[in-house]
Amino acid sequence: MKKKIKIKINGKQIMINDNTKLHVFLKKFEVPLNKVAIELNREIVDKKKLNDITLKTNDKIEVVHFIGGG
């Protein structure tokens, strides 16, 4: 069995396979990459470099988009 690691996405803790690329991970959630911004451990991630990033245990990801507001 593959080793699992624990990460947080938008405040929610989940277990994922070790050595998961950020790009693959976001694809799984069907995140529309052209309409969001991504933060990894409080640093903005360049969306062109998603494939270069391998998730580590305790990583915190934030995925945000625009919603209605005043």
Add this chain to the structure above:
Amino acid sequence: MKQDKLIISKKKFSSRLIVGTGKYKDMSECARAIKISGAEIVTVAVRRVNITDKKKPLLMDYIDPKKITYLPNTAGCFNSREALRTLRLAREIGGWELVKLEVLGDKKNLFPEMIETLKSTETLTKEGFKVMVYCNDDPLMAKRLEDAGASAIMPLAAPIGSGLGILNKLNISIIRKQTKLPLIIDAGLGQASDATIAMELGCDGVLVNTAIAKAKKPFQMAEAFKNAVIAGRQSFLSGRIEKKLMAIPSSPTKGII
């Protein structure tokens, strides 16, 4: 009136009404109200994507950011750090540099925390943002924001969502006289005539959300605000008569039978 454009950081807009996209029943109601209002700029908030519900509709599917200028806001931020984080993320979504800065200091009144607002304006300006700043109606603070590089001064008329209209016309007039920056009334308007008053005071535009979204007939109110802003602007440009304490007859007094 054709040449009378609202200019914010060199970008020209025909409509002087900016509308918020919050508090509508659903996104299609929001999109239709915006269309009716004629607004070319809409404010939007930055929030977490709902990761578990993939079918949730996206704002961008209803309001095309290529046709309508998105003005990302920092609503819900209570300090400079949170506001900067929010706007840097907003820029990352799609290259938005024109932003609405709103740093709140008080959950009950949602008044702006002006020290944090000023600090954030300085930092954001240095980072290349064009910052439209929600602020109180204090002329001295408005001047500080202008000196810090703000792209527009946006004083409140009254507390956000209160619908009280412009409570301190004097301060708004003083700010109008002292600044060449776009002056936009942000927050607190309740009905269309409030927008007319703002425009007659010489403001360059108004920003409205609750008054349209929560009206019993939002579409009709959107149109009312559109007309009110146009009427107020025309009235301001027409040069009103002087106020007098005596009556002056409108009909000739000569030749009365």
